[in-house]
Amino acid sequence: MKRRKFIKTSAIAASAGIGMPYFMSSKTAFARSAAPMVDHVVLVLFAGGVRQQESVLQRYLADSQGETNIDGNILYNLFSGGAPSQKIVYGTDINGGVQGGQPIPKILSQSLESQGTTFAEVAYSQGGTGHFSGLNTLLTGNYNFVQGLKERPVNPTIFEYLRKYRSIPASKVWFVGNGIGNSVPLLNYSTHELFGADFGGNFLAPNITFGNPGENNIKNAKAYHPEEELGPIYEMQFFLDNVFQFNAGTLNGVSNTDDEKHDIKEFIKTTFIKKDSGTIAFPPVNDNGDLSTMGYACEVMKWFEPTLTVINMNSIDSCHSSFTSYLRNLHRCDHGVGHIWNYIQTQIPAMSGNTMVLIIPEHGRNLDPNPIIDGNNFKAFDHDSDPNSRRIFSMMAGPGIDANLVKGSESNPIGDASDALLTVADALGIKNEVISEGLIDGAAQSFFDQI
Amino acid sequence: MRRFLIMIITLSLFATSCKEDAYTYGIVDTDILPVNAVKSKQKTDKQYVSILYANLFQKALSSNRLVELERVIESLGDKRLARELIISSFMNDPAVILPSDPEMRDDIDQFVIDTYKRFYVRPPTEIEKEFFRDYINNDPNVTVEQVYFAFAISDEYMFY
Structure with a gap:
């Protein structure tokens, strides 16, 4: 190596080392950010x-159920295809008629399948097919074999990658859960x-926050003035915390700034008022917990216009x-997803036309039924890691995503559950940073790279 | 040679000179810790709301309400925000038992001592008393509610 070239190379290397952000590992510091494909992901x-x-x-x-001639599509906001014509039990009840006999009208004029790209056969390739394992895999991109139940993820979630590498405030990153069971509240950050x-x-978990527990205990919360009333409170608290030798940091969970906290309190107060006046953006049919969760998720998106919303x-x-x-x-889940996509496009101008939606189950269900028979004489199914419970689909739609494209089939699976995180990271421009951390499944790929 | 001998004699005098006696007073070394150092156990959400309710209402919380409050805290990712909502809701309840603001200002020192005992189960140190005495004296708008609120969201109140 010539002396001049050596000196030049050394100088560049030294200056890069000095300029490296202190919180980044050397691997990550050299990862190159890509431009986001969209401003928002759901x-x-x-x-x-x-x-x-x-x-x-x-x-x-x-x-x-052995009814070989009775097929059809009951998810017609997601998939293209005709609905079943016999033994309709999945809709709303008809007075004096069959329970569930009235299918819920379609919301989207074009199915999401026709608007975007579907991965028809995706693998849940590793680990047990439990809800927490599945959700954890989707949110961390890793099957986390050393993960305990009732514990926060051991590897970073998409929320953390996004906030760390794009410096996004907490109020722009939301996880709207259907409830507080199954350790769902633990999935918003890792250890x-x-x-x-x-x-x-x-x-x-809006069904709790705005349900009876919230109605009885926080609906009546005082709205303190952020400077005149809360200001002195926080000053006194600052003194008290400085005297105390422990920092309750992690006890406080996610850290919103005082301004963000005030904004969230305003959101909660307003949402209670909207609930009382019957103006929450619930889907047209709202008769189960998932549908009301989706209605409140619409309110979250409208208020905060998050960069990432996970529902x-x-x-x-x-x-x-x-x-x-x-x-x-x-x-109903199909109805809820159709409602959310329609609501984003028609009621949230800041998100309309620049939002990507990615839909993916956490795992499948068994091929063979269990012994339980329901009122219609239908057999029930569990999920205990048989090959059928390792089969899932995924679909995504939004600007720049190929329309009406189907990838993979039963004989040719494409994609894995662990790909979801990297796909979101790809859409939001942090794929390289995530890969460089080396904390996701070694085989994970963005769905965009598999088209 | 003579100079060498003088140097040796001088050095030997130093070497054999008196040594200071070492005194032992029978006192055991003790680490000095802050008054709140014994609080190292974190309260659960359930313990937190039970104790908070007892502090503010001077009575026990019903089991149904306890479960509801615990669920409210779980339903929000920002736990401090959840606690603030609960405290401000309690403060809006007419049954809350607070000293009046004039009572506080009549005897600030006693108010500070009572507040520390009520929330932290310990007396305040001199510096703590002085801080609150100054803070309350210097700001005529500070209320009992605000002082109680600050204690209820402080780190020390999360431990026992």
């Missing part, structure tokens, strides 16, 4: 355990030493004991 965790047969394959009762609560997303559902899991209930809830 990740719908179509969770609860969905069989391919009743979803993407549109087999209705044909592959579950990873380089990430954690400081980079976590805001969690909200979790779970009602489908009633399939353990009732196949009829499973079909009804599947149909």
